Amino acid sequence: MKKYITIMLCIATLISCKKDDNTHVMREGTYTNKNLATAGPITLYVGNKTITEQTFIHNFLVRRINSWLTDSTFREQAGLNTPFIFTSVTIQGDMAYYALDPGNTYQDTFHINPLSTNTRLLVAKTESVIKPTVIGELSCANVAKYVRSNPPTYACNYFNYPDSYCTGRKQMQLNIESDYLMIPVLIYYFARPIASGVVCHTYERYISDDFNKDILSKLRPEDTLAVQTYFVKLYK
DSSP, X not given: OHHHHHHHHHHHHHHHHHHHHTOXXXXXXXXXXXXXXXXXXXXXXXXXXXXXXXXXXHHHHHHTOSTTTTTTXXXXXXXXXXXXXXXXXXXXXXXXXXXXXXXXXXXXXXXXEEEETTEEEEEESSOEEOOOOOOSSOOTTTHHHHTBSSOOEEEEEOTTTTSOEEEEEOEEEEEEOSSOEEEEXXXXXXXXXXXXXXEEEEEEEEESSOBOXXXXXXXXXXXXXXXXXXXXXXXX
């Protein structure tokens, strides 16, 4: 019996150590990205097809040349460090202070909430005006909601129509790695033909959130969605 208990204790210790190896600690202090980010690959979703072939994606971008797609927002060379907006996150207890300029002249303050073992959801301390999105079937009017893993929460005041407004709290995902913090920053372009010769399209740049793959089940056969994630690594 004693031998059995000893064996069980050893197994429990091994399991505990294994769990600890997969759990990273977020230490207090200030983390910055040194004006760099790593570009992930561009992925193109056309209906239920997933396209990662670089030549096909390059030709897609070239065919849809306009002032937005040609300005270096999409980076075709993945895995390279690229110049990026200065980003700073200061961790103090259960609060995070987020700034996008070297002097920290303007900061957003966030509450830190757990999402998973090594992922945190930052929820803004104060409310701000939020542009509402239409609920229901995916369209150009609401792709901004469905493409995010953590869309902002908001409530609307309709009593002063036409001066109605919505307020809510911004949300941001923060990943904890072994020796740095990481913010996923999403870029996307969405297009859907709505009539002969007429295409609705919408896009956003630099969303501090992860890509929500649940949106893929909402795509119609004629839809096109281009997605790229930058990984903003923050070091102490």
